[in-house]
Amino acid sequence: MPRVVKHPDARRSELLDFAQALFFERGYERTTVSDIIEKAGVSKGGFYHHFASKEEMLEALAARLAQESVARFEDVLEAPGLGALARLNAFFARSRRMKIEDAPRLRAMFDVLFKPGNLILHHRINAAVIPVMVPVLAAIIAQGKAEGVFDVPEPKAAAGIVLQLNGGIRDAMARAIEAEGTPAAAAALDALESEARFLGIAMDRILGLPDGSIVAVEPGFIRAFMSAREE
């Protein structure tokens, strides 16, 4: 095979690109290093020149995704003159809008990501995103506390818990996806929707707000998203 030399950074991110596509298509464990290097046109040795192991590559990928995801919220977080509650709702609204915008692609990704046996990929990404997201959310909550809008002792702990809750609906979605096609599908969807409805209230109460202040999940959003499919 002809030898092509590239700038290390370029090669590295290229390998990450191909790996990401494959991981999200087949899952982490079902993707072999050979698959990745074949797509990337690199030898085994070339791969291991850039990554110490397949797992280290996953870590690098998770870190990159975490960076990307926090970057998408930068403007919302830095917009001046926004009250804490408005900022928080803008944060959730942005999250919803992005999900709707490429719902089909995300749906396909979730189908893979949430299948049991892909826990590694799912939780590795989660583990990378949380520490990046916590300070950001904590800042909003601290603002709200300073404004006297939120009633909360520890903004940082509250941020962790809010993110925890947010992850909870993902778990419920995983259960619903797993149940798809079985008789329990409808029940799982109902459970998912009721959990999503409660999620907003739970967040309100944790932050000391009146019920209904936070709009985390819009009514109908779940069903719309769950039925989105790549055409």
Added chain:
Amino acid sequence: MPRVVKHPDARRSELLDFAQALFFERGYERTTVSDIIEKAGVSKGGFYHHFASKEEMLEALAARLAQESVARFEDVLEAPGLGALARLNAFFARSRRMKIEDAPRLRAMFDVLFKPGNLILHHRINAAVIPVMVPVLAAIIAQGKAEGVFDVPEPKAAAGIVLQLNGGIRDAMARAIEAEGTPAAAAALDALESEARFLGIAMDRILGLPDGSIVAVEPGFIRAFMSAREE
């Protein structure tokens, strides 16, 4: 090797016993099927006569652990004449007492379970415990709602969220364990304690109780547990 025939159920649970010991000692991935059959004194074929795959065995083990863990709460859940709040606190108290009783063994287990790379084992157990535990907690919450003590729309969704939160401190513990020995250890422990403190308040608020009603984690418990070590 001499052939020993046993009752299928006995052999099966025996294999699970040895596997459990090994999984909690080295983790799921680092334990090979050969390790298990060596300890159990069974051939490869014998193993695969009882389990379709290593993963199916993990599932069976998780299910068994889930059964065992819910069984430990039976008396608390069925004790007559207990108010919902008292029952809930009895539930948490039992959980704490059990943890303290064999803290050293649990600590050693957590050390393995929470190491990154053992996500599979950890979350597989979790995934098995949650569906078993949700109805149980939901029953308590429904009781509280009927008594007019809890203010909560959907007991089942609330149960899922409370369990979700409970799992959250485990994640924080995982982070603290990971940080052990590094300069960030003290900070991680502080974060863990503050999250644990907030946990009770968060549960109170979600269930519509005044702050301080639920005692999920006693002060000092975390530090005591984290410093427990096998002698």
Added chain:
DNA sequence: GACAATAAACCGACCGTCGGTCAGTATACC
């Protein structure tokens, strides 16, 4: 500008291990 010399990117044959298979054998039970 020609030319070593050094470092770094890359190649690909090879290896050990692990999960899993299967054709056959021993044992329990009727």
Added chain:
DNA sequence: GGTATACTGACCGACGGTCGGTTTATTGTC
């Protein structure tokens, strides 16, 4: 004696990872 099933262990293919060696880029020297 016959049948179902618990069990054996040699074997397999695939996968993550290694390593000695080769090519390319870069830098320093005259």
